[in-house]
Amino acid sequence: MAEEIKLRVLNIEKSFPGVKALDRIDFSVRKGTVHALCGENGAGKSTLMKIINGIYKPDAGQIFIDGNEVRIQNPIQARKYGIAMIAQELNYVPEMTVEENLFLGRLPVNKVGRVDWKKLRKQTEAFLKAENLSYRPDQKMKTLTVSNIQMLEIIKAISNNAQIIVMDEPTSAITQKEVDMLFQKIADLKAQGVSIIYISHKMDEVFRIADDITVLRDGTVVESHPADELDIDKVIALMVGRKMENVYPKEKVALGEKVLEVKKLYSAGTFEDISFHIRRGEIIGFAGLVGAGRTELMRSIFGLDGYTSGKIIKDGKELEIRKAADSIRNEIVMLSEDRRRYGILPVRSVRENTSISSLEKVIYNGFAHEKKERTLVNQYFKKMNVRTPSLETAIQSLSGGNQQKVLLAKWMMRNPDVMILDEPTRGIDVGAKFEIYKLMTEMAKDEKAVIMVSSELPELIGMCDRIYVMNQGRITGELQQEEFSQETIMKYATGSGKKDRHT
Amino acid sequence: MKTKSKNQLMEKYSIFIVLLFMIILCTFLNRNFLSTGNISNIMKQLAVPTILAYGEMLLIISGMLDLSSGSVLALSGVLSVSCYKASGSLMLALLAAIAIALICNLINALMVTNFKAPPFIATLAMQMVARGIALFYTQGQNILQLDNYVIFGQGTLGPVPISIIFMAAITVIIWYLLRHTRFGRSLYAIGGNEEAAVASGINVARNKYVVFILNGILVGICGVLFMSRVNAGLPNGAIGYEMEGLTAAIVGGTSFSGGVGTTMGTLAGAFIIGCLNNIMNLIGVDSYIQQIVKGAIIALAVIWDIRSKSKKSTRVILAEDKGKACTSYTTKKEKES
Numbered sequence: 001m002a003e004e005i006k007l008r009v010l011n012i013e014k015s016f017p018g019v020k021a022l023d024r025i026d027f028s029v030r031k032g033t034v035h036a037l038c039g040e041n042g043a044g045k046s047t048l049m050k051i052i053n054g055i056y057k058p059d060a061g062q063i064f065i066d067g068n069e070v071r072i073q074n075p076i077q078a079r080k081y082g083i084a085m086i087a088q089e090l091n092y093v094p095e096m097t098v099e100e101n102l103f104l105g106r107l108p109v110n111k112v113g114r115v116d117w118k119k120l121r122k123q124t125e126a127f128l129k130a131e132n133l134s135y136r137p138d139q140k141m142k143t144l145t146v147s148n149i150q151m152l153e154i155i156k157a158i159s160n161n162a163q164i165i166v167m168d169e170p171t172s173a174i175t176q177k178e179v180d181m182l183f184q185k186i187a188d189l190k191a192q193g194v195s196i197i198y199i200s201h202k203m204d205e206v207f208r209i210a211d212d213i214t215v216l217r218d219g220t221v222v223e224s225h226p227a228d229e230l231d232i233d234k235v236i237a238l239m240v241g242r243k244m245e246n247v248y249p250k251e252k253v254a255l256g257e258k259v260l261e262v263k264k265l266y267s268a269g270t271f272e273d274i275s276f277h278i279r280r281g282e283i284i285g286f287a288g289l290v291g292a293g294r295t296e297l298m299r300s301i302f303g304l305d306g307y308t309s310g311k312i313i314k315d316g317k318e319l320e321i322r323k324a325a326d327s328i329r330n331e332i333v334m335l336s337e338d339r340r341r342y343g344i345l346p347v348r349s350v351r352e353n354t355s356i357s358s359l360e361k362v363i364y365n366g367f368a369h370e371k372k373e374r375t376l377v378n379q380y381f382k383k384m385n386v387r388t389p390s391l392e393t394a395i396q397s398l399s400g401g402n403q404q405k406v407l408l409a410k411w412m413m414r415n416p417d418v419m420i421l422d423e424p425t426r427g428i429d430v431g432a433k434f435e436i437y438k439l440m441t442e443m444a445k446d447e448k449a450v451i452m453v454s455s456e457l458p459e460l461i462g463m464c465d466r467i468y469v470m471n472q473g474r475i476t477g478e479l480q481q482e483e484f485s486q487e488t489i490m491k492y493a494t495g496s497g498k499k500d501r502h503t
Numbered sequence: 504m505k506t507k508s509k510n511q512l513m514e515k516y517s518i519f520i521v522l523l524f525m526i527i528l529c530t531f532l533n534r535n536f537l538s539t540g541n542i543s544n545i546m547k548q549l550a551v552p553t554i555l556a557y558g559e560m561l562l563i564i565s566g567m568l569d570l571s572s573g574s575v576l577a578l579s580g581v582l583s584v585s586c587y588k589a590s591g592s593l594m595l596a597l598l599a600a601i602a603i604a605l606i607c608n609l610i611n612a613l614m615v616t617n618f619k620a621p622p623f624i625a626t627l628a629m630q631m632v633a634r635g636i637a638l639f640y641t642q643g644q645n646i647l648q649l650d651n652y653v654i655f656g657q658g659t660l661g662p663v664p665i666s667i668i669f670m671a672a673i674t675v676i677i678w679y680l681l682r683h684t685r686f687g688r689s690l691y692a693i694g695g696n697e698e699a700a701v702a703s704g705i706n707v708a709r710n711k712y713v714v715f716i717l718n719g720i721l722v723g724i725c726g727v728l729f730m731s732r733v734n735a736g737l738p739n740g741a742i743g744y745e746m747e748g749l750t751a752a753i754v755g756g757t758s759f760s761g762g763v764g765t766t767m768g769t770l771a772g773a774f775i776i777g778c779l780n781n782i783m784n785l786i787g788v789d790s791y792i793q794q795i796v797k798g799a800i801i802a803l804a805v806i807w808d809i810r811s812k813s814k815k816s817t818r819v820i821l822a823e824d825k826g827k828a829c830t831s832y833t834t835k836k837e838k839e840s
Contacts, residue, residue: 345695
């Protein structure tokens with residue numbers, strides 16, 4: 001049964017004016033298996049998935065489901081063929097309730113067309129119970145966290161009785177526990193004969209669940225193999241077209257003075273008793289489960305949210321941080337985890353996005369010095385290896401990885417002392433990740449301090465000098481480099497480790 | 504590469520091409536269109552809507568708008584007129600108008616930034632209140648016989664009408680503010696993504712206050728220009744003028760979703776509307792039909808704006824992919840050599 005081909009795309013081609021996005025793609029998914037699709041951003045994964053889901057029409061080629069050729073004109077048809085897609089960018093209506101959202105577009109109705117709320121409630125409750133989720137059907141979507149929402153999206157797809165489920169970075173925002181739940185769910189689905197196309201940049205996950213792996217690069221299938229014939233290094237080499245010698249370009253740097261010290265920081269209801277410090281040349285990490293209060297803590301230090309009591313001391317001087325402008329003036333900057341919400345100015349050019357926090361460098365003596373601005377921006381773009389058609393391109397038309405690099409260039413241009421990076425590599429490709437790691441190392445060598453919040457333990461372990469672990473709004477552990485291990489971090493993160501702090 | 508930059512150029516200046524095309528068309532439709540008298544007439548009629556449009560443009564760029572400008576114009580106008588009648592000082596009358604409009608706009612800013620009211624609602628409320636005060640103060644009566652007051656709207660400095668001098672000076676100031684100051688950049692950022700602007704260190708509340716203050720000054724000046732042009736203090740004057748301003752800004756390429764808009768675009772937008780009004784009068788189009796035509800033009804302008812933007816963004820994505828392909832190609836080459 002495992003040899004039965006559920007979905008096959010044959011010689012699919014898709015061009016956009018001026019560029020060939022997909023070139024003779026041949027790709028098949030066996031029934032009841034997980035097929036991972038790997039590739040850098042822009043390799044054509046999303047385009048291919050959009051074709052399968054009926055969002056784009058291919059220029060040439062065929063799609064077969066169960067051996068029969070089908071034409072998928074739109075997502076509604078795709079749903080009829082049993083194809084469901086969980087997009088990377090979550091789509092939901094914040095003002096709607098969980099149950100409305102779960103059955104969006106297919107609310108149960110009675111004979112006269114009135115929504116059958118009782119039935120809706122019953123079905124939703126059944127789903128939530130079956131999946132062990134603890135939210136109420138009448139809760140508004142906006143009250144849920146990103147990870148809650150992502151789990152719900154997954155359930156939504158499953159509840160459609162889909163036979164082929166496309167998951168695009170499904171774990172980018174959920175906790176380890178939920179990842180385990182998801183993988184259990186995937187195993188159940190496989191057993192029921194459902195095929196899953198799994199897109200992820202997280203190689204360890206891919207190898208945990210994939211039966212087959214296909215690598216795309218520049219719109220073509222590079223190779224396609226059963227997972228057990230490949231390993232992580234091989235896949236990465238295939239993706240980038242060259243060998244990646246070292247995933248984490250960490251270098252030993254002599255530590256300098258304490259640059260930032262946080263003492264007994266407390267914010268009612270979010271975190272308490274937070275004390276930590278960082279030296280020049282140091283990279284420290286903040287590990288913890290989603291909801292541990294790491295992002296909230298960083299937002300308070302950066303001045304986006306307030307704090308109730310405690311001290312933030314920089315270079316021996318206590319700071320009063322009321323808003324982001326205060327911390328920026330004191331050369332503490334933060335790259336937010338939510339790039340679209342707190343990072344980019346979508347319609348403005350990459351040039352303006354870069355200089356927006358350093359305007360005094362380009363607008364002075366009563367005039368904007370655009371030539372100087374272009375030179376400066378170009379200089380940082382080169383450093384960050386930003387790929388953009390021109391400096392006047394709107395940032396919204398760049399890929400996620402490039403947007404992230406533009407935002408990093410924006411903060412680099414300020415030449416900050418402390419850089420806080422909240423989930424800097426979420427949802428971006430291996431190449432861009434590597435460039436961000438390299439930049440962190442550069443900053444450390446340049447006697448700056450880098451604070452990285454991340455849910456990817458390997459990158460914390462690979463890049464940091466010290467790691468603080470948080471659990472339920474408190475720092476529960478501080479680990480030195482020689483103590484780093486995923487097990488120890490998880491122990492503190494889940495609150496099972498004893499409070500044990502080094503100085 | 505060359506064709507691309509040509510396209511970008513076309514996009515940047517398309518509004519001016521439309522204006523040019525329109526002027527040519529108008530000249531064919533009526534020989535008198537390009538006469539000095541008619542041009543000066545258009546300009547004089549345009550001064551008030553254009554200045555109002557600048558205020559609206561600044562607000563729209565920063566993600567807001569002002570529905571009260573017509574009413575506030577009337578209120579500041581009638582108070583300015585009675586101030587002139589009482590004191591006989593032109594300067595005092597001008598300052599009074601600006602002060603009144605400024606107060607109204609400070610209240611708008613207070614509502615929007617401190618009480619977090621949506622600008623649509625806050626300024627709608629001000630629209631009613633300001634009109635109400637103007638009518639109550641005058642008891643609905645027009646104030647007549649303005650004597651020297653008419654100099655603002657009807658006088659000339661040499662051959663140039665004073666209202667046009669106001670318009671030209673304000674155009675330069677607004678252009679300078681948007682193009683050459685941190686304040687201008689901040690406005691684009693706030694309208695582009697307010698939360699990101701805050702996280703970039705921009706003082707959003709202060710900038711919003713400044714925008715409303717500028718708008719207040721502009722509306723106050725318009726109050727004087729309007730009343731002196733019609734030679735009366737009309738408490739019921741300038742009804743719907745906020746829409747004239749909004750229309751000019753939108754036709755001129757200011758994006759209603761915020762973060763986009765230019766001074767020259769808005770100026771061109773105002774001229775397009777002005778020429779349209781003028782030519783329809785010259786060739787004797789029924790005034791009811793004129794409204795229909797204007798409405799249709801606005802709809803077309805918006806459709807065109809949205810379409811040209813969506814085209815632009817797809818092209819840019821592809822260009823990035825291309826850039827990427829090129830880079831990997833060169834690295835391959837470098838390896839080989």
